[in-house]
Amino acid sequence: MTISDYLVTDDLTVLLGFIGVSVFLLQNLYKPQPLVHPILLGRQSDAGRVRNPGESAIYRNYGTGLMGRFPVRPDKDVNVATDFVKPEFDAPRTLWSTKITNTQLKARVSAFGSGIAKLVPEDSIVLILLNDCIEFIITDLALSEQSIASITLSSPKLLARVLEMHPPNAIITDKTFLPHVLAATGDAHERNHTLIVVDWSQPSEIPIHSWDAIESQGKVPQAPKNAPQPGSAYTVSFFETPSGGVQCVQLSHENFTSGVTAIKALFPSAINISTLDTIVSSHSLSTPYGRAIAYAALFEGASFATLPSTGIFHDGDTPALDVADILSATKFPIPSPTVLFLKPEHVQSLTSSVIDRAKKSFLFPLAWRHKFASLTEGFVTKDSLWDRTVFGSAREDVLGKMADTVKAVVISGGLLPSDALVPARLALSIPLINTYAHGSATGPLFATHAFDLQMLPSSSPATEAAHVGAPSVNVEIKLINVKDNVVEQGADPIGEILVRGPSVGNMLSADGEAGEKNAWVHTGKTARVMTNGAFKVLGSV
Amino acid sequence: MAYTLDFSTPVNSALLIYILFSVQKIIFPSTSTPKAIPTEFKHGYSWMPKEHPPTVLFKTYTPKTLEPFDGKSGGRILLAINGIVFDVTAGRNFYGPDGMYGNFAGRDASRGMAKQSFDLDMLTAIDQPLDKLQDLRPDEIENMKGWIDHFSNKYIICGKLVDNDAA
Numbered sequence: 001m002t003i004s005d006y007l008v009t010d011d012l013t014v015l016l017g018f019i020g021v022s023v024f025l026l027q028n029l030y031k032p033q034p035l036v037h038p039i040l041l042g043r044q045s046d047a048g049r050v051r052n053p054g055e056s057a058i059y060r061n062y063g064t065g066l067m068g069r070f071p072v073r074p075d076k077d078v079n080v081a082t083d084f085v086k087p088e089f090d091a092p093r094t095l096w097s098t099k100i101t102n103t104q105l106k107a108r109v110s111a112f113g114s115g116i117a118k119l120v121p122e123d124s125i126v127l128i129l130l131n132d133c134i135e136f137i138i139t140d141l142a143l144s145e146q147s148i149a150s151i152t153l154s155s156p157k158l159l160a161r162v163l164e165m166h167p168p169n170a171i172i173t174d175k176t177f178l179p180h181v182l183a184a185t186g187d188a189h190e191r192n193h194t195l196i197v198v199d200w201s202q203p204s205e206i207p208i209h210s211w212d213a214i215e216s217q218g219k220v221p222q223a224p225k226n227a228p229q230p231g232s233a234y235t236v237s238f239f240e241t242p243s244g245g246v247q248c249v250q251l252s253h254e255n256f257t258s259g260v261t262a263i264k265a266l267f268p269s270a271i272n273i274s275t276l277d278t279i280v281s282s283h284s285l286s287t288p289y290g291r292a293i294a295y296a297a298l299f300e301g302a303s304f305a306t307l308p309s310t311g312i313f314h315d316g317d318t319p320a321l322d323v324a325d326i327l328s329a330t331k332f333p334i335p336s337p338t339v340l341f342l343k344p345e346h347v348q349s350l351t352s353s354v355i356d357r358a359k360k361s362f363l364f365p366l367a368w369r370h371k372f373a374s375l376t377e378g379f380v381t382k383d384s385l386w387d388r389t390v391f392g393s394a395r396e397d398v399l400g401k402m403a404d405t406v407k408a409v410v411i412s413g414g415l416l417p418s419d420a421l422v423p424a425r426l427a428l429s430i431p432l433i434n435t436y437a438h439g440s441a442t443g444p445l446f447a448t449h450a451f452d453l454q455m456l457p458s459s460s461p462a463t464e465a466a467h468v469g470a471p472s473v474n475v476e477i478k479l480i481n482v483k484d485n486v487v488e489q490g491a492d493p494i495g496e497i498l499v500r501g502p503s504v505g506n507m508l509s510a511d512g513e514a515g516e517k518n519a520w521v522h523t524g525k526t527a528r529v530m531t532n533g534a535f536k537v538l539g540s541v
Numbered sequence: 542m543a544y545t546l547d548f549s550t551p552v553n554s555a556l557l558i559y560i561l562f563s564v565q566k567i568i569f570p571s572t573s574t575p576k577a578i579p580t581e582f583k584h585g586y587s588w589m590p591k592e593h594p595p596t597v598l599f600k601t602y603t604p605k606t607l608e609p610f611d612g613k614s615g616g617r618i619l620l621a622i623n624g625i626v627f628d629v630t631a632g633r634n635f636y637g638p639d640g641m642y643g644n645f646a647g648r649d650a651s652r653g654m655a656k657q658s659f660d661l662d663m664l665t666a667i668d669q670p671l672d673k674l675q676d677l678r679p680d681e682i683e684n685m686k687g688w689i690d691h692f693s694n695k696y697i698i699c700g701k702l703v704d705n706d707a708a
């Protein structure tokens with residue numbers, strides 16, 4: 001047989017050749033484009049060129065740069081907290097159960113402010129012990145406008161200590177927590193503060209003012225004596241450290257405007273927050289970060305609600321952080337939620353529910369395989385063929401109407417295990433932004449790029465948490481207690497996180513003395529920097 | 542007209558095998574992740590750079606420990622003004638051995654910067670205490686501060702200079 005006998009071609013060859021060429025083109029050219037170019041993920045933070053011995057270099061977000069100024073306000077006219085309620089924007093939106101326009105909200109805020117200014121002396125301290133509700137927002141904005149200091153607690157266990165160290169002139173609480181407050185404040189004749197209770201209508205022997213009565217007393221608004229300044233502190237937040245100690249941080253208007261700027265910066269322009277959005281948060285308004293999320297929703301004109309698990313002041317156990325908690329947001333008359341600020345436990349519970357539902361379909365192994373393959377290329381979408389057949393219906397079974405409208409999930413308030421990240425990305429198929437927040441800052445300290453889908457196995461044997469990305473746009477981070485000899489060899493610096501920036505408040509010492517302005521805050525957490533500038537939070541010091 | 546469809550010819554078999562193999566890869570895509578993380582973005586989406594960006598450790602220098610950094614053996618070039626040590630390796634053309642201002646490499650250049658002179662008599666000997674700069678006029682001190690600003694913007698501050706016995 002000669003060569004030409006081997007290479008005999010016929011019509012079938014033409015047909016097969018045609019099919020072969022099209023299959024080849026399909027395989028090589030039909031690769032999905034990554035949502036963000038991988039070159040950007042290789043340099044997420046800008047590192048300083050010099051470092052002090054025992055410390056790492058100073059890291060900032062790559063977009064801000066080491067020489068850049070930190071963005072402090074989301075818009076040029078937003079200087080104080082009440083500026084978050086833009087008067088020129090007039091469409092109504094729903095906050096928890098109240099449908100309200102910005103003008104009505106501003107009116108209520110100044111009414112309550114005037115009312116309470118008549119009730120308590122100037123330079124007084126008001127303790128707010130409310131669960132998240134619209135009264136909290138109105139109270140907070142009114143007190144900030146009148147420059148009356150307020151105190152919030154992240155846990156009811158701190159109540160006794162705060163009452164002792166900083167006796168307030170007024171306490172605002174609700175009906176269910178009132179007995180605890182009365183018990184904690186002791187006998188009637190020792191009580192030299194005013195009690196204001198939300199939803200209070202019955203007469204009582206102890207002088208208790210109703211929240212609504214104060215608001216109606218202030219219907220003739222009285223302008224505040226001094227206009228609030230952006231740099232002046234107006235609220236103090238007490239929070240617990242992991243070791244059980246108590247820390248308190250003083251926050252100013254500028255801290256909150258910076259926090260809102262940082263929260264807005266989490267969302268790239270393709271998925272940014274606008275008036276069409278509804279934000280649901282699992283972070284309590286008594287924490288700076290939770291309050292900044294609420295202010296961000298207020299500023300953008302979005303509807304807002306919080307999950308029942310944010311309630312701090314209540315009897316009984318906290319509700320579990322799971323899918324039922326997320327679904328209870330739908331009982332408020334808000335439009336279907338579009339952006340969820342959840343804790344890692346919520347996301348893990350949601351992921352396992354969706355995957356359990358999806359496994360019932362016989363196409364699940366194939367769908368999983370295809371979605372995983374496109375994830376390795378950096379691409380994921382909610383509208384692929386596999387979502388329409390397998391995952392979409394699973395999400396709808398678990399989340400109901402929310403499955404269609406949710407466009408992004410921000411994870412904070414804990415460490416997400418790294419083995420939960422890929423299942424979560426595949427099951428939810430929407431941008432998951434992993435962030436790290438701390439009780440001393442109004443904005444997140446670290447945040448991943450919204451479209452970052454990298455799967456980086458841990459280089460250390462112990463299972464680390466998923467990485468939390470680069471420092472936020474308006475903070476700078478450095479690590480201390482770093483081993484110099486290890487770092488000089490080129491290994492990753494590991495040390496305690498120190499943070500500084502306009503969204504970080506002023507930490508007060510144990511006896512209430514303010515520290516110096518813009519000092520480095522010790523967060524008490526260890527982290528590791530990776531070569532691409534992303535951080536992994538490892539645990540407490 | 543009859544079409545000839547012969548699957549047993551070598552060319553047809555080869556093409557058929559190729560087509561079946563590719564279709565199998567399309568329907569069942571590979572889900573293996575590489576064992577080693579790629580260090581170039583071209584080699585994979587989930588990549589990490591090989592090294593951290595270079596950082597310099599802030600050190601305390603004395604005139605004796607600063608002197609070797611004059612660039613003569615191709616190493617770093619350091620220069621001190623008013624106790625601040627700058628890494629001027631990027632300006633090898635000026636401060637290197639054959640540069641115009643090479644005299645200042647590895648030395649305390651405060652007096653020379655103040656008096657705008659590059660003569661050797663502006664430098665203090667290495668084993669002497671640091672130049673106190675007490676006899677400089679106010680405008681010379683201003684000039685020196687201007688040079689410190691210029692150097693801070695252009696080069697890296699990588700240390701401080703103290704006396705030989707103070708380290």
